[in-house]
Amino acid sequence: DAGVTQSPTHLIKTRGQQVTLRCSPKSGHDTVSWYQQALGQGPQFIFQYYEEEERQRGNFPDRFSGHQFPNYSSELNVNALLLGDSALYLCASSPPLTVYNEQFFGPGTRLTVL
Amino acid sequence: AQSVTQLGSHVSVSEGALVLLRCNYSSSVPPYLFWYVQYPNQGLQLLLKYTTGATLVKGINGFEAEFKKSETSFHLTKPSAHMSDAAEYFCAVRRGTGTASKLTFGTGTRLQVTL
Numbered sequence: 001d002a003g004v005t006q007s008p009t010h011l012i013k014t015r016g017q018q019v020t021l022r023c024s025p026k027s028g029h030d031t032v033s034w035y036q037q038a039l040g041q042g043p044q045f046i047f048q049y050y051e052e053e054e055r056q057r058g059n060f061p062d063r064f065s066g067h068q069f070p071n072y073s074s075e076l077n078v079n080a081l082l083l084g085d086s087a088l089y090l091c092a093s094s095p096p097l098t099v100y101n102e103q104f105f106g107p108g109t110r111l112t113v114l
Numbered sequence: 115a116q117s118v119t120q121l122g123s124h125v126s127v128s129e130g131a132l133v134l135l136r137c138n139y140s141s142s143v144p145p146y147l148f149w150y151v152q153y154p155n156q157g158l159q160l161l162l163k164y165t166t167g168a169t170l171v172k173g174i175n176g177f178e179a180e181f182k183k184s185e186t187s188f189h190l191t192k193p194s195a196h197m198s199d200a201a202e203y204f205c206a207v208r209r210g211t212g213t214a215s216k217l218t219f220g221t222g223t224r225l226q227v228t229l
Contacts (some may be wrong), residue, residue, distance in 0.1 A: 042204050042219035090157055105157040
């Protein structure tokens with residue numbers, strides 16, 4: 001059973017560019033959450049998708065947007081990249097109707113903005 | 115608002131010694147609490163969780179944590195450290211319910227295990 005997968009593993013961009021990160025949830029999971037983990041920090045919640053809609057959003061600007069597809073996979077898009085967007089981006093999935101909302105994390109995509 | 119405070123950004127123990135990583139939370143409602151471990155260049159792996167019921171929770175790799183409501187704490191312990199335990203550990207609290215919930219993480223504690 002494949003776990004949560006993310007692509008690419010590493011990415012280098014320059015300021016002002018746009019980036020798209022991809023996530024495939026664990027089999028049987030329907031909810032996807034995205035987190036940003038800056039160096040030396042804990043993960044910060046960006047947003048969560050369920051039934052192809054954004055259900056909750058953290059304190060991130062509109063430059064951060066996302067999408068969920070009918071097969072539950074998800075994309076995170078960041079426009080007008082800033083140096084401060086350099087971080088590890090983690091995707092987490094959780095199964096349907098989970099009272100305890102246990103989230104399973106992928107290995108992350110490390111984004112470097114130059 | 116719910117938040118998590120991890121005391122000590124770095125903890126160093128000798129192999130075989132007790133591991134104690136501290137976590138305090140603030141929550142206006144009974145919390146769901148989690149400990150995750152992150153090895154270098156990897157994602158997060160769930161160690162254990164507290165939802166309801168027994169306050170002493172056992173997890174993987176010999177770790178356990180005790181939920182103490184009176185102290186608003188959820189400290190992580192392991193009786194005997196192993197070299198393979200060297201990693202970053204994050205305490206997290208769950209906000210919200212069901213599909214609208216999210217995790218709020220502490221800033222992490224880096225555990226170093228020495229010979």
